[in-house]
Amino acid sequence: MKFTASQIAGILEGEVHGNPEISVHKLAKIEEGVEGSLTFLANPKYTHYIYSTAASITIVNKDFIPEQKLNTTLIKVVDAYASFSKLLEFYNQVKNNKVGIENPVFLSDTTSYGTNFYLGAFSYIGNNVKIGDNVKIFPNVYIGDNVSIGDNVLIYSGAKIYSESEIGNGCVIHSAVIIGADGFGFTPNPNGEYSKIPQTGNVILEEDVEVGAGTTIDRATLGSTILHKGVKLDNQIQIAHNVEIGEHTVIAAQTGIAGSTKIGKNCLIGGQVGIVGHITIGDRVKIQAQSGIGRNVKDGEVLQGSPALNYGDFNKSYVHFKNLTKIVGKINDIEKNNRK
Numbered sequence: 001m002k003f004t005a006s007q008i009a010g011i012l013e014g015e016v017h018g019n020p021e022i023s024v025h026k027l028a029k030i031e032e033g034v035e036g037s038l039t040f041l042a043n044p045k046y047t048h049y050i051y052s053t054a055a056s057i058t059i060v061n062k063d064f065i066p067e068q069k070l071n072t073t074l075i076k077v078v079d080a081y082a083s084f085s086k087l088l089e090f091y092n093q094v095k096n097n098k099v100g101i102e103n104p105v106f107l108s109d110t111t112s113y114g115t116n117f118y119l120g121a122f123s124y125i126g127n128n129v130k131i132g133d134n135v136k137i138f139p140n141v142y143i144g145d146n147v148s149i150g151d152n153v154l155i156y157s158g159a160k161i162y163s164e165s166e167i168g169n170g171c172v173i174h175s176a177v178i179i180g181a182d183g184f185g186f187t188p189n190p191n192g193e194y195s196k197i198p199q200t201g202n203v204i205l206e207e208d209v210e211v212g213a214g215t216t217i218d219r220a221t222l223g224s225t226i227l228h229k230g231v232k233l234d235n236q237i238q239i240a241h242n243v244e245i246g247e248h249t250v251i252a253a254q255t256g257i258a259g260s261t262k263i264g265k266n267c268l269i270g271g272q273v274g275i276v277g278h279i280t281i282g283d284r285v286k287i288q289a290q291s292g293i294g295r296n297v298k299d300g301e302v303l304q305g306s307p308a309l310n311y312g313d314f315n316k317s318y319v320h321f322k323n324l325t326k327i328v329g330k331i332n333d334i335e336k337n338n339r340k
Helices: 005-012 044-051 080-095 311-322 324-339
Strands: 015-017 037-040 057-061 073-077 178-181 186-188 194-196 202-205 216-218 224-227 302-305 308-310
Touching: 005 015, 005 057, 005 073, 005 080, 037 080, 057 080, 073 080, 178 202, 202 216, 216 224, 302 311, 308 311, 311 324
Parallel strands: 037 057, 057 073, 178 216, 202 224
Antiparallel strands: 015 073, 186 194, 302 308
């Protein structure tokens, strides 16, 4: 796809300074710009690159005044960073605006779908599935029976959505995500063996939830595992059965949350965090990377460590830990002096 400077300026409500008919077909960093690429300048630290970049078009702030000759056409806007982000969003919409059903696929006769539907090759859609408008399902996706999918949903290649799951409007599900697999439920018997507890619940993603590649979200034993509106999950996260995550909480990669834990709204959880089951974490909680959470957490707490401490207490304790050898040496010296 090619776009001219004048077309891009129209999208961004900007002004062209240079050749309005010059076209671009790809995006690039300003230091890596080549002919036919579009870039942007927002950080003053990168200003020197604008005089050497080979990018055909560069988006800049309106107050930018070049001090040397330029080889790139400028599009001046109010906020270059925000405008470039808007352009990325537009580019993604155009790129993902596929329509139609490819072959081969399996699409049950009992499935219903809305307008502007795309289904990629080698996908499987089970019985009684309900799919909204503007849904894009890329190749090699599995969707089980009785799943409901809202409007404007993107499901990337290789994702697996088990039966009874509910996917809300505007959700994005990346490759290799598994939604609705059985929770880890077993009970020991007198022989020392483990019997499986049937997992009869489902998974509910409310609107605007994004699930990163390789993440797994288990179905509930009874009831639902629920991710509320605006939750964002990074790659390779494990969400166990009956977990509930509050609105607009963000969780980084390789975090694991055990069963029946409730997490509040607007929390920030770092990478490789481990959270035990059957606890409650309040709203606006911040958990630093690699922390281990084994207790209930109040609203607004900031935690670090394993087991996790208050962030300030952890930092004070860590200062002592770093000096532990010196402290022990001083104690030994005191004991020696006392013996004399």
